[in-house]
Amino acid sequence: MSEARPPSFLLRGQSVPAPRPAPGLYLVATPIGNLSDITLRALEVLAGADILACEDTRVTAKLLQRFAIDRRPVSYHEHNEAAAGEALLAELTAGKSVALASDAGTPLVSDPGFRLVERALEAGIAVVPVPGASAPLAALLASGLPSDAFFFAGFLPSKETARRKRLEALARVPGTLIFFESPNRVAAGLHDMAGVLGDRPAAVCRELTKMHETVYRGALSELAAAFDAMERVRGEIVVCVGPPAAEEAAEGADAEAILAGLLAEMKPAQAAAEAVRLTGLPKRELYAMALALKAKD
The missing domain is CATH 3.40.1010.10 (Tetrapyrrole methylase, N-terminal domain)
Structure with missing residues (x-):
């Protein structure tokens, strides 16, 4: 045997x-x-x-x-x-x-x-x-956008109202935002990003590391128009969006909005810890705020 x-x-x-x-x-x-x-x-x-x-x-x-x-x-x-x-x-x-x-x-x-x-x-x-x-990190490298601070937000909601609400919660995160997106929704998502976040620099990364890898760079409004004009979009998509202007992000950072965005992906303790890095506020204060927001859900 x-x-x-x-x-x-x-x-x-x-x-x-x-x-x-x-x-x-x-x-x-x-x-x-x-x-x-x-x-x-x-x-x-x-x-x-x-x-x-x-x-x-x-x-x-x-x-x-x-x-x-x-x-x-x-x-x-x-x-x-x-x-x-x-x-x-x-x-x-x-x-x-x-x-x-x-x-x-x-x-x-x-x-x-x-x-x-x-x-x-x-x-x-x-x-x-x-x-x-890692697709998010590969996209960040290829995007040409700031990489010293970034936030991975996964997939945005498929419905426009929920998608815009989620973007509003992320608008003041002082770093590059990274999203996964469906090829069928990428044009609509880019339009909503431009409308909610402003016309920030961005990159749409398609089929990373594959034969037809393509990276489209430009302002959100330009990218939205470009994808509108495409007959069909295929492949795996990662979208990177540049951070808000410094004056929007620093002193004006809305801790509650940031926490709301983080709580969609994390537990209160984890969200509070991440919000400390993004806002500079005390962790105890942010944790109490996160618990209060969670209780409203």
Whole structure:
């Protein structure tokens, strides 16, 4: 009876052994387009972990095939996260190593992995980041906009009224704003950004690291008009919008509006901590304000 082959991956035609990671939950960033952007550490963890979980097993299969990683991943996504999360937590509690990979980019950015991390930490399980590709950071690099302070706001609401309200909450954040956007809504989103935020410099990054990577730069009104004129927009979109003028952001920073925007993505304590950096106000004051805003929801 032959023994099972030890875990390995293929790199430049050479088989590289992959040691089993220590028990814990590993959050593995994967390429957002170009598969060569995978890190060596990510390959080791993907190949060596006891269990590999991912959003879409078909997407991850392409990455595994490219690097000859012979294993069958399990699915963990927003539609099965309750049952799948329970199963993964049981394996973690039993001392297994679990690698959680996104379809593209860094896990927990606009996916359900955050809930699994919360439960793992509550159970005293080690959570280990395996950093790598990130669409928001790649877009920020390509945008040419200030990168000393930035705020990732995920996807804007699909409805215009809710979208404009969200933009109003973010208007005075003193840093570059980064959004994910649907290709079907990017023109409407740019018009609302120009209307609410003012005609700031911006960049629309499409298909980053892929064959048809394109970065459009200009004022928000110019970009809105350009995308209006396009017959069809395809691909993954990231929009970066420059910060407000200094006089708008500093002394006039509206702590309540900033907190309202942060609370859409974070818990009160996390929102207060981030608002300290953005406003310079005392954390205790901001935390009390965040709790009050949360109570109104």
